[in-house]
Amino acid sequence: xxxxxxxxxxxxxxxxxxxxxxxxxxxxxxxxxxxxxxxxxxxxxxxxxxxxxxxxxxxxxxxxxxxxxxxxxxxxxxxxxxxxxxxxxxxxxxxxxxxxxxxxxxxxxxxxxxxxxxxxxxxxxxxxxxxxxxxxxxxxxxxxxx
Numbered sequence: 001x002x003x004x005x006x007x008x009x010x011x012x013x014x015x016x017x018x019x020x021x022x023x024x025x026x027x028x029x030x031x032x033x034x035x036x037x038x039x040x041x042x043x044x045x046x047x048x049x050x051x052x053x054x055x056x057x058x059x060x061x062x063x064x065x066x067x068x069x070x071x072x073x074x075x076x077x078x079x080x081x082x083x084x085x086x087x088x089x090x091x092x093x094x095x096x097x098x099x100x101x102x103x104x105x106x107x108x109x110x111x112x113x114x115x116x117x118x119x120x121x122x123x124x125x126x127x128x129x130x131x132x133x134x135x136x137x138x139x140x141x142x143x144x145x146x
Contacts, residue, residue: 009061068139
């Protein structure tokens with residue numbers, strides 16, 4: 001995933017960049033055939049427009065740059081945010097039923113809640129890892145942006 005941005009300032013070895021208004025996942029949100037998801041998400045991302053990223057290209061304030069988030073990173077995020085919660089809630093419900101079938105739905109609910117708690121713990125772990133893990137950070141680069 002890529003997004004256009006403008007360098008707003010330099011903070012040591014980091015560049016503080018602001019995503020431009022047209023930045024979206026695939027860049028086709030407002031085009032015919034685009035999904036329009038950018039329009040749905042616009043109210044929720046007001047605080048996410050400014051990003052601090054390692055200035056590996058020695059960008060200067062006012063310069064137009066691009067941010068790239070590798071596809072593998074996006075896949076990990078999707079797995080943690082969507083697939084993991086569903087899988088762990090279902091597995092928890094199944095485990096609850098298997099361990100205590102005499103309580104029926106109560107055991108399934110308890111197992112599902114346990115699965116949800118494990119999901120939350122895994123999500124916090126992933127968030128911590130993405131905050132500090134180098135491979136989970138966006139990459140700053142130059143492109144011929146007009």
